[in-house]
Amino acid sequence: MGDSGVGGSVPALPSLDVEKLPLVLAGPMVRRVDEAGVTVFFVLKAARKVTLEVFTGSSGPLPEPVARGTAVTARIGEHLHVVAVTARPASAGALRPGTVHRYTARFSADTAAPDTPVPAGAPGLFSDGVVHAKGDQARGRLLYGDGAPDQPSFVTPPDHPSKLRFFHASCRKPHGPGLDALAVLDQVLAADIGKPAHRPQQLFLTGDQIYADDVAEVLLHMCTQYGRVLLGRDETFPTLPREHRLLLMKPGKRQQLTVEDFHLTSDVGHSHLLTLGEFYVMYLLCWSDALWPEGFDLRLLFPEFYEDDHRTIGSPHPDEADKLWFVYSFRKKSLGVYKDFLDRCGNVRNFRETLPDVRRALANTATYMMFDDHEITDDWYIASSWVDDVCSTDHGRRFLANGLAAYAVFQHWGNVPAAFGPGPEGEAGRELLTALAQPDHTAPGPAAVIARRTGVPSGTASGRMVRQDGSLPWHYGVDWPAHQLVAVDTRTQRVFRGGPKDSPALIWSDASYEAMLESAPDRGTEKVTVLLSPCPVLGHPLIEEIAQPAIRKYMETGYLWQDVEAWSHDEDAFQKFVARLLGQAAPGPDGVRRRRVISLGGDVHYGFAVRMRYGATHAYKAPEGKVRGVLAQLTASSLKNEAGGTRFLQNLGYALTSPRATHLGWNVPPGGRIAVDVEGLPGDPPQRTLLTRSPGIVKPPRGRKVLSPDPHWECLYEYFQHDDPMAEPRPRATIPVAFPPDDPSQAVADYAAASGNHFSYLVKGTGRAIVGHNNIGEVTFTWGAGDDKSVRQTLWWRFDGQRTAAPLTRFVLPLPLGPDTAPLTPDAPAPGAHGTAPEAAPSTGPEPAPPTGQEAAPSAGPESLLANEGTQA
Numbered sequence: 099m100g101d102s103g104v105g106g107s108v109p110a111l112p113s114l115d116v117e118k119l120p121l122v123l124a125g126p127m128v129r130r131v132d133e134a135g136v137t138v139f140f141v142l143k144a145a146r147k148v149t150l151e152v153f154t155g156s157s158g159p160l161p162e163p164v165a166r167g168t169a170v171t172a173r174i175g176e177h178l179h180v181v182a183v184t185a186r187p188a189s190a191g192a193l194r195p196g197t198v199h200r201y202t203a204r205f206s207a208d209t210a211a212p213d214t215p216v217p218a219g220a221p222g223l224f225s226d227g228v229v230h231a232k233g234d235q236a237r238g239r240l241l242y243g244d245g246a247p248d249q250p251s252f253v254t255p256p257d258h259p260s261k262l263r264f265f266h267a268s269c270r271k272p273h274g275p276g277l278d279a280l281a282v283l284d285q286v287l288a289a290d291i292g293k294p295a296h297r298p299q300q301l302f303l304t305g306d307q308i309y310a311d312d313v314a315e316v317l318l319h320m321c322t323q324y325g326r327v328l329l330g331r332d333e334t335f336p337t338l339p340r341e342h343r344l345l346l347m348k349p350g351k352r353q354q355l356t357v358e359d360f361h362l363t364s365d366v367g368h369s370h371l372l373t374l375g376e377f378y379v380m381y382l383l384c385w386s387d388a389l390w391p392e393g394f395d396l397r398l399l400f401p402e403f404y405e406d407d408h409r410t411i412g413s414p415h416p417d418e419a420d421k422l423w424f425v426y427s428f429r430k431k432s433l434g435v436y437k438d439f440l441d442r443c444g445n446v447r448n449f450r451e452t453l454p455d456v457r458r459a460l461a462n463t464a465t466y467m468m469f470d471d472h473e474i475t476d477d478w479y480i481a482s483s484w485v486d487d488v489c490s491t492d493h494g495r496r497f498l499a500n501g502l503a504a505y506a507v508f509q510h511w512g513n514v515p516a517a518f519g520p521g522p523e524g525e526a527g528r529e530l531l532t533a534l535a536q537p538d539h540t541a542p543g544p545a546a547v548i549a550r551r552t553g554v555p556s557g558t559a560s561g562r563m564v565r566q567d568g569s570l571p572w573h574y575g576v577d578w579p580a581h582q583l584v585a586v587d588t589r590t591q592r593v594f595r596g597g598p599k600d601s602p603a604l605i606w607s608d609a610s611y612e613a614m615l616e617s618a619p620d621r622g623t624e625k626v627t628v629l630l631s632p633c634p635v636l637g638h639p640l641i642e643e644i645a646q647p648a649i650r651k652y653m654e655t656g657y658l659w660q661d662v663e664a665w666s667h668d669e670d671a672f673q674k675f676v677a678r679l680l681g682q683a684a685p686g687p688d689g690v691r692r693r694r695v696i697s698l699g700g701d702v703h704y705g706f707a708v709r710m711r712y713g714a715t716h717a718y719k720a721p722e723g724k725v726r727g728v729l730a731q732l733t734a735s736s737l738k739n740e741a742g743g744t745r746f747l748q749n750l751g752y753a754l755t756s757p758r759a760t761h762l763g764w765n766v767p768p769g770g771r772i773a774v775d776v777e778g779l780p781g782d783p784p785q786r787t788l789l790t791r792s793p794g795i796v797k798p799p800r801g802r803k804v805l806s807p808d809p810h811w812e813c814l815y816e817y818f819q820h821d822d823p824m825a826e827p828r829p830r831a832t833i834p835v836a837f838p839p840d841d842p843s844q845a846v847a848d849y850a851a852a853s854g855n856h857f858s859y860l861v862k863g864t865g866r867a868i869v870g871h872n873n874i875g876e877v878t879f880t881w882g883a884g885d886d887k888s889v890r891q892t893l894w895w896r897f898d899g900q901r902t903a904a905p906l907t908r909f910v911l912p913l914p915l916g917p918d919t920a921p922l923t924p925d926a927p928a929p930g931a932h933g934t935a936p937e938a939a940p941s942t943g944p945e946p947a948p949p950t951g952q953e954a955a956p957s958a959g960p961e962s963l964l965a966n967e968g969t970q971a
Contacts, residue, residue, distance in 0.1 A: 109394075110402075111319055111320065111323055111394070111399060111402075112391040112394050113323075114327045114328070114389065116177050116327065116328075118231075119388060119389075120143075120227055120228060120229055120230055120231060121143060121146070121205065121221075121229075122141070122223075122228055122229050122388070123141045123142060123143055123178075123382055123386060123388045123389065124139075124140070124141040124381070124382050124385045124457075125139050125140035125141055125386070125461070126138045126139070126140055126201075126223065126240070126250060126461050127140075127385065127461065127465060127512065128201075128250075128460070128461065128463060129182060129464065129465055129466070129512025129513065130464065130466070130512060130515060130576065131193075131252060131254060131464040132193075132576055132577065132578060133192035133193055133195075133579075134186060134187070134192065135167070135184045135185055135186040136150070136152050136165055136184065136185045136193070136201065136252070137182050137183065137185075137515045138150055138182070138183055138185075138203065139180075139181070139182045139511065139512045140180070140181050140182075141382060141386075142171055142179045142180070142181070142205075143179070143328075144177070144179060144207070145170070145173060145179050145209055146170075146171050146179065146181075146207060146209065147169070147171075147206045147208065147209045147216055148168065148169055148171065148181055148183050148204070148205055148206075148216070149167070149168045149183075149203065149204045149206075149215045149220075150166065150167050150168075150184070150185040150201060150202075150203050151165070151201065151202050151203075151204075152164055152165040152185045152199050153201070153202075153249075154194065154197060154198075154199055155198065155200070156198040156200065156246075156247045156251060156292075157248065160202070160249070163185075164191070164199070165185035165187045166185050166186070166188070166215065167183050167184045167185035167186055168183070168213060168214065168215050168216065169182075169183040169184070169212065170209045170212040171209075172531040172534075172535060173534075173535040174329075174378070174531070174535065175328045175329035175375070176328070176329060176331075177328045177329075177330065178328045178329065178378060180508075182511045182512050182515050183203075184515050184519075185201070193254050194254065195254050195255060195256055195257040195578070195579045195580075196253065196254060196255070196257060196261060196294075197253065197254050197294070198247065198251055198252075198253050198294045199252055199253070199254065200248070200249035200250065201250055201251070201252070202223065202249055203222060203223055204216040204217075204220040204221065204222050205221050205222070205228065206220050223236060223240060223249075223250070224236050224237055239454060239457060239458060240457075240458055241458075242287060242288055242291045242458075242462075245291075246291045246292055250461045250462055251462055252462060252463060252464050253294060253298075254299070255299050255300065255578040255579065255580065256579070256580055257579040257580055258579075258580050258881065259581060259625070259626045259879045259881040259887075260879055260880065260881040261295065261580070262580060262581060262626065262878065262879055263297070263298050263299060263876065263877070263878050264298055264300040264302065264876075264877050265283055265298055265300070265301050265302070265874055265875060265876050265877070266301070266302040266303070266304055266732070266734050266874075266875050267279060267280060267301075267302075267303060267304070267700065267734045267735070267736075267737045267873070267874040268303065268305045268306055268699075268734065268735045268737065269470075269700055269701065269735045269736030269737055269739045270306065270307060270308075270309075270384065270736070270739070271306075271312060271736070271739040272309075272314065272317060272383070272446050272449040272738070273313075273442040273443075273445040273446045273449070274445060274736065274738040274739035274740065274872075275738075275739075276445075276738060276740045276872040276896070277448055277452065277738070277872060277901060278449055278456065278737060278738045278872070279737045279738065279872040279873050279874040279894065279895065279896075279903065280452075280456050280459070280874065281459070282874050282894045283301060283456075283463065283874065284452075284455035284456065284458055284459040285902070286298060287458075287462055287463070298463055298876075299464065300463065300464050300465070300466065301459075301463045301464070301465045301466070302465075302466050302583075302630055302698050303465065303466070303467045303468070304468060304630055304631075304632050304698055304699055304700040304701075304734075304735075305468060305469060305470025305471075305473070305700050305701055306470045306471070306473065306632075306700065306701070306736075307381075307384065307467055307469075308377075308380050308384055308472065310371040310377065310380070310472060310473060310474055310475055310501055311356075311362070311366060311367050311371075311472060311475045311476045312472070312476070313369040313370065313371060313380075314369065314442045314443070314445075315349040315350045315399070315403045315439070315442070316349075316396040316399055316442070316443060317380070317383065317446065318350075318369035318370075318371065318376065319349045319399065319402065319403075320379065320383065320389070320390075320391075321375070321379040321380050321383070322349070322373070322375070322376055324375075324379045324382075325373065325375025325376050325378055328375065328379065329374070329375040329378070331537070331538065333374060333375060333540060335372070335493040335496065337491060337492045337493045338359050338493055342354075342355050342358075342359055348403070349368075349369045349402075349403050350403040350404065351368065351403075352367055352368055352369060352372070353368045353370075356370045356372075356475075359493065360372075360488065360491070360493060360494050361488045361491070361494060362476075362477075362488065363476065363484065364475055364476035364477065365476075367475070370475065371501070372497055373500060374500040374504065374539060377500055377501055377504035378507075380504075381508040385456070386457050387453040387454055395416070396447070397416035397439075397443045398416065400416075400436060400439055404432075404435055404436070404439070406432075407432035407435045407436060408432075408436075410429055410432040411432050411433055411436055414436075416440060416443075419436065419437070419440055449738065465512070466512075466513055466576070466583065466585065466630070467509040467512070467513060468509075468585050468587075468632055469505055469509065469572070469589060469632070470589070470633070470701055471589065473505050474498065474502065475501070479589055479590065479602070480602065481594065481599045481600065481601075481602065482558045482561065482594035482602075483598035483599055485555055485557060485558050485594075486557045489554070489555055495556070496540065496545065496549075498552075498554045499548045499552055499554045502552035502553070503530065503534060503539075506527070506530055506551075506552060507531075507534070510570065510572060513574050513585070514574045518530075518531065526551045526568060526569065527551075530548060530551040530552065530570070532547070533545075533547040533548045533551070534548065549566075550565075550566045550568055551568065551569055551570055552569060552570065553565050553566075553569030553570065553590055558594060562607075563592070572587040572589075573586050573614045575618045577619070577621075580625060580626060581621075581625060581627070582618060582619070582621050582625065582626070582627055582628065583628050584614070584628070584629050585630040586605065586614045586615070586629065586630065587614065588605065588633050591605055591606075591607070591610045593607060595671075601663050601664075601667035601668055602663060602668065603668045603670070604633065604663070604668075604671065604675075605671065605675055606671050606674070615678055615682060616678075616682060618682075620683045620684050620693070623683075623692050623693070623694060623915060626879065627693065627694065627695045627696065628696050628697075628698060629679070629696065629698065630698050630699075631665075631698070631699050632700060632701050633663065633664060633665060633699060634664075634697070634699030634700075634731055634733045635665050635672075635675070635676075635699065635729065635731055636665075636708045636729065636731035637664050637665075637702065637708075638702070638704075638706060638747070638868070639756075639759065639815075639817070640752075641702070669793060669795060670793060673718040673719075673763060673793045673811075674718055674720070676729065676813070677714065677718045677720035677725070679695060679727075679729070680693045680695065680725055681693075681714070681717045681720040681721055681723070681725040681727070683725075683727075685723055688918070689723060689724060690725070690918070691721075691723055691727075692725075692727065692915045693725075693727045694727070694730075694887070694915065695727070695728070695729045696730050696877070696889055697729055698733075698877075699731065699732070699733045700733065700734060700736070701735060702733065703735050703739055703740065703741065703744045703870070704733070704735060704744045704748065704868050704870045705733055705734045705869040705873045705875060705891075705895075705907070706733050706817070706818075706868050706869070707730070707731065707732055707733070707817075707818045707909035707911055708730075708731045708815060708816065708817050709728065709729070709730050709731070709815070709816050709818065709911045709912075710728070710729045710731070710813050710814065710815050711727075711813070711814040711816075711914070711922045712725065712726070712727040712728065712729065712811065712812070712813055712814075712922075713725065713726050713811065713812045713921070713922055714810060714812070715808075715811070716765055716810040717811055718763060718810070718811065726915050726918075727915070728913050728914065728915060730889050730911045730913060732875060732877060732889070732891040732909075732911075734874055734875030734891070734893060735873070736872060736873075737872060737873075737874060738872050739872070740871050740872045741870075743870075744871075745871070746870070747868045747870050748864050748865055748868050748869055748870030748871065749864045750868070751819070751864075751866065751867035751868050752819070752867050755817070756800055757816065757817055758800075758814065758815060758816045758817065758924060759797065759800075759814075760798055760812065760813070760815070760922075761795055761796075761812070761815070762774075762795070762796045762797075762798065762804055762811070762812050763794065763795050763796075763810055763811045763812070763813070764792075764794040764796075764807075764809055764810050765792050765793065765794075765810050766789050766790065766791055766792040766793075766794045771788050771789060771790045772788070772789045772794055772807065773786055773787075773788050774786065774787045774788075774789060774794075774804060775804070775805040776798050776799075776802055776803070776804050776805065777802040777803050777804075778802075784805055812922055814922040814923075814924070816924060816925075818867075818910070819867040820865070820866035820867065820907050820908060821890075821908050821909060821910040865895070865907050866907060869893045869895055869906075869907050871896060871897075872896070873895040873907075874893070874894050874895075875892070875894075876891070876892040876893075876894065876905065877892075878892075885912075885913070885914040885915060885916070887912070887913045888910055888913055889910075889913060890908060890910050890911070891908070891911075892905045892907070892908045892909075893905070893907040893908075893909075895907070912925055
């Protein structure tokens with residue numbers, strides 16, 4: 099081990115002293131809140147019985163509780179005990195909508211009589227040693243300032259859509275660049291928690307709440323060391339080659355192991371989480387500051403992972419790093435390794451600094467979650483070949499089980515408490531917790547239960563994943579007075595309809611549609627349906643329609659490099675999903691099915707808004723009848739993972755694409771064909787496209803109409819841009835202004851930075867269509883009579899050099915359904931005004947030819963220079 103450069107040996111990571119830890123390692127986290135109860139999640143270092151009590155009102159002495167629940171923690175490690183305790187109203191009552199509720203929790207080491215409430219005098223959240231060593235400091239960790247409730251609190255969802263206010267976000271990587279945008283919710287609550295009608299009611303986390311594959315070395319080191327202590331045991335993978343177990347399990351050294359032995363495809367798996375303890379601790383590090391070593395400089399761990407490079411550059415102290423960049427060429431590689439390491443540590447330090455803010459926000463906001471790929475690994479279930487390769491080994495299947503078991507405990511339990519409760523509905527969850535409580539979860543008995551209950555596949559057959567019956571369903575739904583949530587599983591129910599490396603259908607089988615969509619009741623057009631799909635249903639046209647298909651076409655491994663797994667990459671599955679989603683509504687008096695859906699998504703690492711209006715006389719693979727629908731896609735991403743590419747998209751906006759597009763569809767009879775004629779250029783004959791398979795899709799060039807036949811359905815896509823952010827006052831939302839510092843050069847630098855931000859935002863328009871900085875989305879509604887309805891997404895983000903976020907980008911999306919199924923037309927005002935993106939230059943040259951598999955021919959006269967775009971499944 100090298101020298102620290104300050105006269106002593108490099109310090110080791112501080113050991114985890116369980117005795118000095120508070121009882122609560124993570125939480126309280128408010129999870130599911132509905133009329134029937136309130137669920138709060140805790141992670142404790144010791145077994146306890148927990149009583150949760152809920153009280154109406156934001157101030158004054160606590161009245162009689164309106165809801166109460168008691169539960170005993172589940173052991174998942176020697177020093178790791180978890181519980182999602184649900185408080186239910188007495189006498190089958192319901193919590194009043196739109197009302198602030200405070201809650202308390204009491205803890206008892208006596209776990210006998212699990213249904214008997216913990217006595218009133220038992221330790222609570224503000225007792226010494228429970229949330230913090232000192233109870234008075236625990237108040238600062240969970241409560242806000244003057245005018246705020248004197249206990250942790252939440253507000254129940256309101257009874258009208260116009261009163262809704264919720265946030266959503268995704269993709270939170272601790273060592274990602276920039277500041278953590280999840281902490282912005284704490285900033286919002288600090289301003290609005292004393293305003294019951296205005297404070298946010300809910301938070302939706304739409305995927306990648308942790309990153310299991312792309313992990314900083316220092317974090318994996320903490321996960322490994324602390325996981326061993328909390329679980330009380332080591333976990334090994336005996337089916338790995340012995341030399342790999344000895345040499346390649348170290349932080350920073352796992353890339354070869356994950357690719358060659360586990361058959362994973364992440365190219366940043368150098369510190370990939372693999373063991374169950376590592377997954378557990380990553381959740382704790384992302385949701386709480388309790389395990390983080392206080393005052394320890396993580397940069398000093400460099401020689402722990404890169405001893406040779408540390409010696410090569412002279413064993414410097416991190417504070418002296420700036421002096422090292424002008425050295426001999428033979429040191430440049432080691433210096434690059436050191437610089438990258440210091441950058442990651444700096445980003446981790448920024449993440450750590452705002453964790454108390456995040457913990458406080460999660461203690462005061464009902465939160466709902468769904469996985470995306472990084473909860474397990476990049477490219478998780480991206481193709482049938484991936485599934486077959488990873489599941490071909492015992493250690494590959496165990497790795498999947500570890501990640502899914504951790505997700506089940508730390509995320510899914512709070513989404514669906516009944517899945518772990520009494521009765522048949524809770525059987526799978528209870529058996530999973532029992533297996534995780536065993537002294538060795540890798541023993542054959544518990545390992546088999548964990549694999550079954552988490553749905554780990556053994557491979558694929560006929561394009562479907564093969565797994566045992568009885569796994570936990572990961573999708574779920576929640577009903578509230580003014581809106582409903584439909585959270586779909588786009589990972590584990592995939593169907594691979596093409597070749598071994600082709601893009602999957604994210605949802606395909608009728609059984610999956612019945613379980614995820616059709617089981618959710620139709621709430622009518624006066625209520626809001628919120629769809630939670632981690633992968634945005636509607637994406638950026640430049641990425642999904644141009645860049646990714648090109649990569650898929652010309653690069654055999656493109657699906658690994660660019661995540662070519664969007665909804666749109668399987669046209670058949672996409673059209674079926676939209677038709678089922680919007681056509682689920684009950685027919686109205688005129689026989690038309692009408693539905694409004696707000697789709698929340700993340701995944702892509704930039705924020706935007708797009709709307710699709712849909713009209714059908716014969717929707718694809720859906721119930722008979724006319725359909726009129728509108729789907730508003732609101733994407734907020736990432737919380738902490740901005741990069742050069744996302745900033746480029748922010749500057750680009752929709753400059754290379756049209757502000758709107760129309761896609762027309764036909765149901766082609768088996769073995770038949772449909773000839774579609776589209777207007778040609780002036781003086782040219784119509785352009786004909788022959789559709790030979792269903793769904794037959796034609797994308798008419800802008801400004802030209804389909805002459806015949808009438809389409810069976812029509813999709814009008816409109817891409818929205820920023821709508822005047824100063825239209826309404828935002829108390830306490832502006833960036834603080836400070837007097838110039840004593841150093842004039844610093845004052846000039848600050849002024850130059852502010853001027854640059856002003857020029858980029860107001861003059862160049864950056865961030866007015868796409869937001870590539872770390873961001874979080876706020877969603878509100880205007881909900882008048884009939885079609886006088888709209889949804890607004892406000893993206894909060896920070897300018898470069900600023901620590902305080904602001905609501906800088908706002909999209910307002912009208913939600914009209916229309917009285918009939920006449921052709922869809924764009925909204926007024928004309929494009930270029932606030933709302934939709936500005937028009938691109940009119941098309942004057944030839945359009946691209948139709949893709950392979952379709953025939954294009956003019957209906958009369960000489961061959962046209964203009965060929966319609968047509969796509970087939």
